[in-house]
Amino acid sequence: MYEFPQVGFVEAFKLFWLNYVNFKGRSRRSEYWWVMLWHVIIASATGIVSIIMIFIPIVGPFIAIILWLLLIVYSLAAFIPNLALLVRRFHDRNxxxxxxxxxxxxxxxxxxxxxxxxxxxxxxxxxxxxxxxxxxxxxxxxxxxxxxxxxxxxxxxxxxxxxxxxxLDSHKTANKYGPSPKYTQQAGPPHQFYAQPQPTMHQEGPTQSHSSVPRDTQTQDNQPTHDDTQLTDLDDLERGNRKPQDDPYKY
Known part of the structure; x- marks a missing residue:
């Protein structure tokens, strides 16, 4: 059984808004808790900045009110996708x-x-x-x-x-809500391709070579031949009235 890599921090927030009203399918544990962390960061940052703005004269309180209003709008906008994400998390547990x-x-x-x-x-x-x-x-x-x-x-x-x-961890097998977003029954990643058997070198039928001459014989015919009679020693050269320096194999 192969386990998919967990959903990333940014990817989880993207999936949160893309599945705005998606009450079907399944969502794994990492997707859910990354989104909860996003909510905590956004709410905490807005609250801290708003408190700091209160102590700034003139424009500070006005900015603080705007930030709190934006946080309320964000909370209302995230209500439905939060419910959808929780439903998909329950589906993941069957x-x-x-x-x-x-x-x-x-x-x-x-x-x-x-x-x-x-x-x-x-x-x-x-x-x-x-x-x-x-x-x-x-x-x-x-x-x-x-x-x-x-x-x-x-x-x-x-x-x-x-x-x-x-x-809780994801249900390891597929259920009525869909396949598991975390586990698969394959031994490796789904995109892994295994090596295919290579075709044999000798094939019969139409793919067979039309030449009846063996390959080894053809190779020998194409190679240049050497005349062994040209290889002589010094005695043969002297008897043949040839100079030793004329023999390239002397040295």
């Missing part, structure tokens, strides 16, 4: 999108219930509820407040489960 969607629904419901709790319990600040004897305000908890506390507890439990799922 789990449905029920829990991520359910956590979002609970968060919206909690904000509504908490807002209603503030409204219903806000009249305790009026003078009619002021106890002049001990100069304190009597707070009357409403059902909205208790409901918001219950929802908050459930949301915390679900977020813990979501966190555990996001730190």
């Amino acid at each position: 789990m449905t999108m029920f829990l991520p969607i359910f956590s979002v629904v609970l968060s919206v419901l909690y904000n509504f219930v908490y807002f209603m709790a503030l409204i219903t319990s806000g009249d305790f600040m009026s003078t009619g509820h002021l106890n002049s004897a001990n100069a304190s305000y009597e707070v009357e908890p409403s059902g909205w407040l208790y409901a918001s506390l219950v929802l908050l507890f459930v949301i915390i439990i679900i977020e813990i489960i979501n966190f555990i799922i996001t730190v």
Whole structure:
């Protein structure tokens, strides 16, 4: 089984926006947590610069307000792709999108219930509820407040489960949501090509040479021949009335 290289820091942020509303397929662990790191860096940098701008006279507070507004716009723009990325991370663990969607629904419901709790319990600040004897305000908890506390507890439990799922490794095999983005069943990289067997040198049929003369014989015929009778020693040269310096093989 071969493991693909992990998604890079910049590549993960690019995939985050390219898959803006992609609730299908799978996303591996590195892709998810690189994006979370991007969010932390952007939010931290914006917050630090905004705090510094507050202490700069005249234009500083104005710049700080603009930065906070940009951060709010970024958070709203990243809401849907964050949910889509979490769903794909659950798909990578062979789990449905029920829990991520359910956590979002609970968060919206909690904000509504908490807002209603503030409204219903806000009249305790009026003078009619002021106890002049001990100069304190009597707070009357409403059902909205208790409901918001219950929802908050459930949301915390679900977020813990979501966190555990996001730190788990990818499912090693393909599932109903697609192939694994991290593992493959091949022994090597998918783009690796193995050497093909080379064709044999001697082939039959139409590819056979039309010449009936063996290759070795043709090679010998093409090579120049040497006359061994030209190689003589000194005695032969003297007997033949030839000078020794005329023989190139003497020395």
